[in-house]
Amino acid sequence: MKPVERYNPRVEEPRWQRAWEEKKSFVVADDDPREPYYVLEMFPYPSGRIHMGHVRNYSMGDVLARYKRARGFNVLHPMGWDAFGLPAENAAKQTGSHPKAWTYANIDTMRKQLKSMGLSFDWTREFATCDPEYYQRQQKLFLDFLKAGLVTRKSSKVNWDPVDETVLANEQVIDGRGWRSGALVEQRELTQWFFKISDYSEELLIALDGLNEWPDKVRTMQRNWIGKSEGLRLLFELVPSSLTSATAIEVFTTRPDTIFGASFIALSPDHPLAAEIARADAGVRAFIDEFHRQGTATETLEKAEKQGVFTGLSVKHPVRPDRTLPVYVANFVLMDYGAGAIFGCPAHDQRDLDFARKYGLNVIPVVLPPGADPEDFSVGEQAYVGPGTIYHSEFLDGLPVEAAKSEIARYFGERRVGNRPQGTVETQYRLRDWGISRQRYWGCPIPVIHCEEHGIVPVPDKDLPVRLPDDVTFDKPGNPLDHHPSWKHVPCPICGRPARRETDTMDTFVDSSWYFARFTAPHADAPTVPARANAWLPVDQYIGGVEHAILHLLYSRFFTRAMRKTGHLDLDEPFKGMFTQGMVVHETYRDRNGEWVLPADVTLEGMGGKRRATLTATGEPIEIGSIEKMSKSKKNVVDPDEIVRTYGADCARWFMLSDSPPERDVQWTEAGIEGASRFQQRVWKLVQDMIELRGGAAAPQAAPADAAALRKLVHRTIKSVGDNIEGLRFNSAVAHIYELTNGLTRFAATLESAPSAGGIAALAEGVETLVQIIAPMMPHLAESCWAALGKAGMVADARWPEADPALLVDDSVVIAVQVNGKRRGEITVPVGAPREHTEKEALSLEPVARMLDGRAPSKIIIVPDRIVNVVI
RNA sequence: GCGGGCGUGAUGGAAUGGUAGACAUACGGGACUUAAAAUCCCGGGGCUGUAAGCCGUGAGGGUUCAAGUCCCUCCGCCCGCACCA
Secondary structure, eight states: OOOOOOOOHHHHHHHHHHHHHHTTTTOOOTTOSSOEEEEEEOOOOOSSSOOHHHHHHHHHHHHHHHHHHHTTOEEEOOOOBOOOSHHHHHHHHHHOOOHHHHHHHHHHHHHHHHHTTTOOOOGGGOOBTTSHHHHHHHHHHHHHHHHTTOEEEEEEEEEEETTTTEEEOGGGEETTEETTTOOBOEEEEEEEEEEOGGGGHHHHHHGGGGOTBSOHHHHHHHHHHHOOEEEEEEEEEBOOOTTOSOOEEEEEESOGGGGGGOOEEEEOTTOHHHHHHHHHOHHHHHHHHHHHHHOSOHHHHHHOOOOEEEEEEEEEOSSOTTOEEEEEEETTOOTTSTTSEEEEOGGGOHHHHHHHHHHTOOOOOOEEOTTOOTTTOOOOSSOOOSOOEEOSSGGGTTOBHHHHHHHHHHHHHHOEETTEESEEEEEEOSOOOEEOEEOOSSSOBOOEEEETTTEEEEOOGGGOOOOOOSOOOOSSSSOHHHHOSSTTEEEOTTTOSEEEEOOOEEOHHHHTTSHHHHTTSTTOSSSOOHHHHHHHOSEEEEEEEGGGTTHHHHHHHHHHHHHHHTTSOOOSOSEEEEEEEOOEEEEEEEOTTSOBOOGGGEEEESOGGGOEEEETTTOOEEEEEEEEEOOTTTTOOOOHHHHHHHHOHHHHHHHHHHSSOTTSOEEOOHHHHHHHHHHHHHHHHHHHHHHHHHHSOOBOOOOOHHHHHHHHHHHHHHHHHHHHHHTTOHHHHHHHHHHHHHHHHHHHHHHHHSOBHHHHHHHHHHHHHHHHHHTTTSHHHHHHHHHHTTOSSOGGGSOOOOOOHHHHSOSEEEEEEEETTEEEEEEEEETTOOHHHHHHHHHTSHHHHHHHTTOOOSEEEEETTTEEEEEO
8 A cells, every 4th residue: 555644633623623613513403303412511610721631521521412413312512611710819819910801811712722622512502600691690590599588698607817808718728727818717707698408408318319320429429418317306404503594405316215325415615505604604715715716627626626614504314303414515516417415425426435534424335235245334435336225224225226216206205395395306417508608709799789778688680780890909808899989889779778789799609500501591581491491401411520529519409499499490400410520640740859840841761660750851850759630739731732732632532531431530641642643543544545445446356254244343333332432431432443443454454465346345334434433532533534535524414323233143153161160162153052052062172071071061051142161 | 437439461441240351551572674763463461391281350258050240358549528416
């Protein structure tokens, strides 16, 4: 064959991108009669430039979208921007740029980058969440939720940075200090807006069972996050005291069966009764103040020792009025779970035991482990939390734990403290309402007005959107909206008197909680067009990082229900299929000063343990470090633009899909991307060889015998690649494509010496098929090959090839023959051969006969067309 | 602590309970070349000199005609949540 000119992605890729755009290949119509299919990848935050994680995410989604299109679906595959957020404000502070200008400039850059990857997005549906057209509808949703009773306002603790005068998220508090100012963070009570997600705790939990196209891991994480537990709310009567007028303390417990082991009561430092005691008791006051100083920074909580202070109060044991229990304030009791107070049973709860040991409280075992001797059993430093039989517990004695729980619940349910039942069975959830208030500029304004006369007044629909002012400054700490000279001063919509606009903006998680619905009608006046939303949703396949497994997905599930309640759509679950992709990782490199070095600046030599790295510019030795997620801070990043420029988008896409299962991390390597590039050229060469063969003189003889085998390979590959794409096993699909390519290349080589019309026809079918099945992954190369082969139209519009069922089955099959489960040889039998035939063939196999040595086998297992196992 | 996942050649990884290591990468050998690159072909889990054979999917046990796959115990690594009573 004559040498083939190399495929040049730099020329071919932009050409096909223009062609798709001109033909509006991926613009989707809502009234298309074909069955709808909605593929969505998590939209990016416009941080500046796309990174390899995006390349991986969008490559996967694009394969599925293109494949489903080829299978005859009307595919919705949109893209937008999660564009509000703190980095824009930080950039404003650092560089003086305006958040809006910064964000839209980033979007322009990233859009261009995404377009260079040849992704089949319907760009006519693009929006950014910071577009007033988007956040106007979000404000409308907020007001509808407010009207429907799904929004509430309450006081809540926040991390307050006294220097920056701002609220910090938990992850912005490092060692109890603000991440930017370094100031000690304080706890402050602030009145904030909340979405009542907890109204849906049970529904959100139950519905997880139906999400069978979600990873189990994600469902489990959500289950734990919702954190349902059944228990008893229980009243303890206070021993009358001059310290308080209160008469009882309410606690929540999931272990009412251990009531006879109770030895103290502990109140949260935030408990109202604790506050009351603290007013008169300096010791308690000091304890509570110290607790508040320590803050909610997670590390401090985790390491904190169990500590408490005695209040001077005591309560009566609810069954044994002769016993009293001391009441403490303890640092490990949470105010916002259960009743903000507990009874401590040290023998059967580790925290209570730690506390009891520290303060010398009784440890009374009341659950006897199976087989333990009641005379001998005692609790040391390890609380016993396992199953067992209740003892030392009067009428509960002898009952197993679960039975004792219901028995004691009934007992307390019948008794009264005052006019209330002493015990009430109750279900508790860990899930809290979703606080959405942020004291920030670059977010969606909360559309309410505070009037002295009329309180909270919703902004009337006609006044929406509440636009962010452009003329803000970031030179002062605090919320720029609050400093703005005029923005917040508005008349009350009811009385017209001077009132104050809400200056808090919404958590950016709100923006991403409904964007998937907006894509179904991105230009509508209302948040959605319900008929369209109902037709497209739920998203058939959602793809994104596992870091959003809890919050984003849970909030979206809540939003879908809230939008159903307010008439914006009519479904429960937004995402039918969910897939969490792995990260892109890379080796790290450091120079002799310990500074991180970019992979692009490093030269690598050798292999295995002998690998060496040097700085390309100077030859300075470089230390090769661990393999970690690509991050700017460790500089182990590879710029997608650079890769597209050097190898082309198709190679980047192919490599992202080929090397690892999509849910696992993939390691970016130079060798890997070069392998992709080599494959690209092989396909191109194969197509060129094919064209040359077709144009040459061929003997009119029938196809060679192996043409039949080739056709089988072709059709089996159609089947397996389709199945693998459907199952999102892209790496397996790639492997099968390699096998086909290897088969075709070898076959083409044999035709070279003996060209035959039949052989060329078989090869042509195979090559065309190859071009079609690589199209979802390497769409540009596929178009170039398609055109070179003289096929009409574009591959992007071609139907997926059909596997001929007749070619998927073989006439005969090679099956393994085992003796006692060990493989001893193989035989070839016709498919569906009768048992007798298979048995005879197997027994006549030399090693089998030798091992049998004349004896009769005791058993012969035959799995037709699979395996024979001769048991001696 | 609780929950989830993973552990297979030099490396990434394949394998509805049915021939372990597909496919790729790296490596070695060969062809082509003045040479190199590129390309093409061949090789490869370990042990026993070859063959026959034996061993082999983190370790140990079990279920089964048959286990990488199912069950139990343990070890290691990764991820998530974490004082939720």
